[in-house]
Amino acid sequence: MPVIVVANPKGGVGKSTLSSNIAGYFASRGHQVMLGDIDRQQSSRLWLALRPAELPPIQSWDISKDQLARPPKGTTHVVLDTPAGLHGKGLEAVMKLADKVLIPIQASVFDIYPAKAFVDQLLQHKRAGKTDVAVVGNRVKDHTRATEHLGQFLQTLGVPTLAMLRDTQNYAHLAAHGLSLWDVPTGRVEKDLTQWAAITAWLDA
Numbered sequence: 582m583p584v585i586v587v588a589n590p591k592g593g594v595g596k597s598t599l600s601s602n603i604a605g606y607f608a609s610r611g612h613q614v615m616l617g618d619i620d621r622q623q624s625s626r627l628w629l630a631l632r633p634a635e636l637p638p639i640q641s642w643d644i645s646k647d648q649l650a651r652p653p654k655g656t657t658h659v660v661l662d663t664p665a666g667l668h669g670k671g672l673e674a675v676m677k678l679a680d681k682v683l684i685p686i687q688a689s690v691f692d693i694y695p696a697k698a699f700v701d702q703l704l705q706h707k708r709a710g711k712t713d714v715a716v717v718g719n720r721v722k723d724h725t726r727a728t729e730h731l732g733q734f735l736q737t738l739g740v741p742t743l744a745m746l747r748d749t750q751n752y753a754h755l756a757a758h759g760l761s762l763w764d765v766p767t768g769r770v771e772k773d774l775t776q777w778a779a780i781t782a783w784l785d786a
Contacts, residue, residue: 582652584659585784586679591695592665595685595719597624598752600662603683605761606781608637613657615640619675625662632759676703679712681784683743685719688731700738715783718745743779747772 587600597618604616604625616639618625629641640653652659663675676682682703686696696716703714716735721728728745735742751770755761762770762777 582657582659583680584661584678586661586663586675586682587685588663588667588675588682588699589684589686589692589696590666590668590699591692594687594692595746595752597628597662598756599683599685599717599719600625600660601628601756602752602761602763602777603780603784604639604660605637605763606777606784607658607660608639609761609763611637613640613653613655614638615642615652615656615659617642617652617659617661619661619663619671628756628759630759631757636760636764672702676706676708676712679708681713681715683780684714684716686716686731686735687719688721688725688727693731693734697734697738700740704739713783713786715741715743717743717780720748721745722748741783743783744776746776749773 585603587596587603589596600616604614607614616625616629618641626641629639632639640656642651661675661678664671667675684696684700686692700714700716703709703712706712716738718728718731718735721731732745751773755765762773767774
């Protein structure tokens with residue numbers, strides 16, 4: 582059961598957007614998916630509540646009588662949306678589970694430097710050899726100095742950069758209805774799906 586963790590110590594970088602779309606991708610492929618929300622804001626849980634019943638199902642945690650959270654029976658793929666400030670025991674617990682960690686990074690100096698420290702921490706972790714780590718540039722605006730600087734920065738991290746996802750209202754519009762890129766006609770989001778191709782290939786590897 583692969584466990585995909587979306588993480589960044591900085592808040593507001595698009596972790597829930599990435600998590601919900603990864604879950605939507607796996608569901609569109611016929612997998613039994615659980616989207617687990619560890620973030621206090623519970624954005625992914627809200628997205629699940631908005632998701633139309635006729636779409637490929639995505640489940641949340643099963644809460645047992647002893648209040649332990651577990652993937653529902655039959656789950657084949659797990660996606661975890663993590664909180665800002667993930668560190669210490671919380672990070673250790675997540676790393677014990679993670680097969681892959683995907684880190685969204687925005688083109689801001691306030692995002693770049695915390696992200697570098699976080700990537701370095703993951704690469705030095707005792708499970709680094711067992712966990713694939715990659716980054717994604719998020720909410721990228723073309724032809725700006727900030728985007729150029731982000732691209733240069735990502736090349737220094739020592740992990741794969743899978744995509745530079747554009748700044749588009751498509752993600753906000755889809756999220757408002759509990760949808761992912763794979764739940765609408767391709768023509769509506771063709772450019773975004775093209776940008777996701779390397780991410781989905783990494784997820785499937």
